[in-house]
Structures are given as structure tokens and as C-alpha cells.
Amino acid sequence: MRKLGQHAWRLAVTLLGISALPLWAQPSRAVELARARQYWYGGLFWGVVAQLWMFAVLFWMVRSGWAVRLRDWAERRLRRRWSGIAAFTAVALTVLAVAEFPFSVYLGFFRERSFGFERQGMVGWLSDWGKSYGVEVFAVALAAVLLYWVLGRGRPWGAARHWSTAALRAWVPCVALMVLAVAIEPVFIAPLFYRYTRMRPSPLRTELLQMAHRAGIPAIAIYIQHSGRISSHTNAYVVGLLGTERIVIYSTLLRADTPAEVEFVMAHEMGHYVMHHIWIGTLFGAAVLLGFLFLSFWLYGRWAPGLGYRGLADVAGLPLIALLLSGMFFLAAPGINAFSRYLEHQADAYGLRHCPDPAAAITGFRKDLRTDLIDPNPPRWIVWWFFNHPTDAQRIAYAKRYCRRHGIPIPPRTAAVRPKPAPRSPPS
Numbered sequence: 142m143r144k145l146g147q148h149a150w151r152l153a154v155t156l157l158g159i160s161a162l163p164l165w166a167q168p169s170r171a172v173e174l175a176r177a178r179q180y181w182y183g184g185l186f187w188g189v190v191a192q193l194w195m196f197a198v199l200f201w202m203v204r205s206g207w208a209v210r211l212r213d214w215a216e217r218r219l220r221r222r223w224s225g226i227a228a229f230t231a232v233a234l235t236v237l238a239v240a241e242f243p244f245s246v247y248l249g250f251f252r253e254r255s256f257g258f259e260r261q262g263m264v265g266w267l268s269d270w271g272k273s274y275g276v277e278v279f280a281v282a283l284a285a286v287l288l289y290w291v292l293g294r295g296r297p298w299g300a301a302r303h304w305s306t307a308a309l310r311a312w313v314p315c316v317a318l319m320v321l322a323v324a325i326e327p328v329f330i331a332p333l334f335y336r337y338t339r340m341r342p343s344p345l346r347t348e349l350l351q352m353a354h355r356a357g358i359p360a361i362a363i364y365i366q367h368s369g370r371i372s373s374h375t376n377a378y379v380v381g382l383l384g385t386e387r388i389v390i391y392s393t394l395l396r397a398d399t400p401a402e403v404e405f406v407m408a409h410e411m412g413h414y415v416m417h418h419i420w421i422g423t424l425f426g427a428a429v430l431l432g433f434l435f436l437s438f439w440l441y442g443r444w445a446p447g448l449g450y451r452g453l454a455d456v457a458g459l460p461l462i463a464l465l466l467s468g469m470f471f472l473a474a475p476g477i478n479a480f481s482r483y484l485e486h487q488a489d490a491y492g493l494r495h496c497p498d499p500a501a502a503i504t505g506f507r508k509d510l511r512t513d514l515i516d517p518n519p520p521r522w523i524v525w526w527f528f529n530h531p532t533d534a535q536r537i538a539y540a541k542r543y544c545r546r547h548g549i550p551i552p553p554r555t556a557a558v559r560p561k562p563a564p565r566s567p568p569s
């Protein structure tokens with residue numbers, strides 16, 4: 142009975158995501174692991190609850206006739222078809238954003254603050270939330286106008302084969318917008334939230350550029366994302382398409398990692414770049430989307446008449462399409478994440494081959510537990526469903542095998558211990 146009580150208490154603490162442990166516990170690996178598990182599993186749990194809640198809201202929009210009434214209102218108020226579609230989308234997105242807000246503020250602000258990651262305060266967080274809401278409304282309304290422009294030029298509702306042409310037609314603007322979004326994101330969207338600068342001349346920059354040169358990358362831009370005033374999470378990534386490609390490194394990572402560890406991270410990112418992972422990921426996403434659009438429009442064709450929609454080109458059906466597509470992507474997460482883990486492993490292998498000190502990969506991954514509260518060895522089903530990178534334990538094991546094969550000494554565990562960066566140090 143007492144054991145059951147302990148389990149219940151641990152579960153409650155994890156689910157509420159209260160980071161109470163370190164208040165009395167001495168910092169040790171066991172305490173760090175316990176905090177990491179609270180952070181990850183509580184976050185995953187509430188993330189899934191938020192997702193199910195959003196499905197419920199979309200289901201209500203479809204089932205209650207709310208979407209049909211909103212379409213009628215938009216048509217009465219706005220004479221132009223495209224402005225009606227944009228207004229419908231903006232109102233529906235606002236309802237969804239309001240419904241999701243309690244989860245957004247809890248997961249994105251209070252929880253991040255309680256675990257010591259959030260740095261900018263409520264006003265800053267709210268302003269970022271407002272900006273991303275604005276970007277989302279603009280982007281989705283634009284996509285909806287394009288979508289119904291493409292669908293509306295088709296023949297009238299009736300013949301059974303129409304759902305397939307609708308899916309194909311819908312796919313074209315979706316893919317075009319996807320590529321456009323990846324291309325413009327680093328130039329127009331990301332700077333709304335973070336300050337970016339080119340990396341200043343330094344021995345590290347010289348080493349990184351030499352590494353890029355040796356890897357056969359003629360000129361890749363390296364940017365620093367000054368994220369330290371917003372969150373203490375560390376990361377690096379490759380973004381951009383069609384000429385906006387760049388490697389971005391968080392200022393927090395530069396402070397937390399040694400130069401050799403940063404070099405491995407950058408070699409990993411260069412691997413993504415050299416192996417065209419952004420294009421491969423975009424094409425993979427486009428292929429999955431095509432399959433899901435076929436399935437969604439097929440179901441839509443069966444259900445639409447009973448729900449009061451006027452046909453394939455009726456914007457009132459947009460919440461149903463959104464519900465079907467988001468449900469499918471949710472259920473397909475294990476497959477999509479497995480593909481992502483495969484690409485990430487390829488980038489790790491490339492990084493080990495091209496960085497000057499492969500042993501730094503091991504010390505760098507060991508640090509993730511401390512700097513980002515990443516559980517190095519989570520349960521297999523969690524990895525299977527949620528992880529888009531291999532676990533740190535798997536990545537360390539692979540790096541160790543690589544080092545052993547090449548006669549490189551494996552750093553002892555103590556080498557990983559380095560204090561977390563100071564909360565208020567100025568951005569580099």
C-alpha cells in the first residue's frame with residue numbers, strides 16, 4: 142500500500158511537472174535523472190492531452206454545425222469569395238488558439254520556468270505567443286484561399302472519382318507553400334523571435350570554416366541565434382532552401398560546450414547539409430501528405446453530405462479536413478520519427494568522420510542531461526513514438542564504437558561535468 146502511494150505521488154509530481162526535487166536534494170546524477178524524467182514525461186503527457194483536446198475542439202466544430210454557421214456568416218458579411226475564406230480561417234484559428242491557450246501557457250511558460258529554462262518573463266512570452274499566432278493566421282489563411290481557389294475550379298460535386306482529383310489538386314499548393322515556408326523561414330519568420338548575427342572571427346570560426354572546406358562545402362553561412370535571454374535550452378540546426386541555407390547555432394550552446402564539442406555539433410549539421418536532408422525531409426513530408434490527402438478527401442466525400450457541406454470546394458469542410466489530417470499525422474508519428482532518427486544517425490556518422498575530435502561527441506552528448514534535461518535512456522515505446530533523434534545512450538554508444546575502431550581514447554565520465562552556464566551572462 143505504501144509503495145502504491147509512493148508510485149502515485151511520483152506520477153502526480155511528474156504529471157504536474159513541478160520541479161520540486163532539487164530544492165532539497167544535492168545535485169547528483171540520480172537527481173538530474175529524476176528531474177529529466179519529470180520534465181520529459183510530464184511534458185509529453187500534457188502535450189498529448191493538449192493534442193487530444195484540440196481534436197475534440199475540431200470535432201465539435203464539425204459535429205455541432207458551427208463550421209456551417211461560420212461559413213454562412215462569412216458569406217453574408219463578405220462579398221468576395223476569397224475574403225470570406227480568409228475570414229472563416231482566421232475566426233476558426235482564433236477559436237482553436239483560445240482553446241489551446243491554457244496548454245500553451247502552461248507548457249511553454251510556467252513549466253519551462255519551473256525547470257529553469259524560461260528567461261524572458263510573462264510579457265516577453267506573451268508577445269512571442271502573439272507573434273506566432275499572427276504568423277499562423279496569415280499563413281493558414283493564405284493556404285486556405287489558395288486551396289479553395291484550386292478546388293473551386295473543378296467540376297461540381299457529384300461523381301465518385303472527384304475526391305481523388307481534389308486530393309491531388311490540394312497537394313500542389315500545399316507542397317509549394319511547404320517549400321516556400323522552409324525557404325523564407327530563416328529570413329522572415331525566425332528573426333521575429335530571435336536576434337541573429339553572423340559568427341564573428343575567432344579561432345573556433347576559423348576551425349569551423351576549415352572543417353567545412355575539408356568537407357567540400359564551398360560557402361555555408363554560420364549564424365548565431367542569440368537565445369540566451371529567452372531560454373537556456375541549447376541546440377543547433379540547418380535551415381533554409383533555394384539559397385537561404387544556413388547553419389544556426391544557439392549562443393547557449395557556445396557557452397555550454399567546449400570548442401571541440403561545438404565542432405562535432407557543427408560537423409553533424411554539415412552532414413545534414415551535405416546529404417541534402419532538408420530536401421529529403423521536405424520530399425518525404427510531401428509524399429506522406431499526398432497519401433493522407435487521398436485518405437482525408439475520400440472520408441470527406443463520404444461524410445460531407447451528412448454534415449451540410451456543399452461539396453469539395455466548401456470552406457465549411459476545412460475543420461473536417463484539418464481534423465482528419467492532424468489525426469493521421471498524430472497516428473503516423475512513429476513512422477515519421479523513425480525516418481527522422483535514421484537521418485539523424487546518418488548525420489552523427491558524418492559528424493564523427495569529419496570533426497577533428499570524435500571523442501568530443503561523447504562528452505557533448507553526456508552534457509545533454511545537465512543542460513537540457515534529456516533522459517539519456519528513455520523507455521523504448523517512448524523513443525518509438527516520440528523521439529525524432531536517437532537517444533543519447535544510443536548516440537554515445539555509436540560514438541564509442543567509432544572511437545574504439547579508430548584507436549581514439551574514450552573520455553572518462555567525469556570529463557562531462559561542467560557547470561551549467563550562468564543565467565544572466567551576456568550573449569556572445
Ligand SMILES: [Zn+2]
Nearest residue numbers: 409413485488
Ligand atoms: Zn541533426
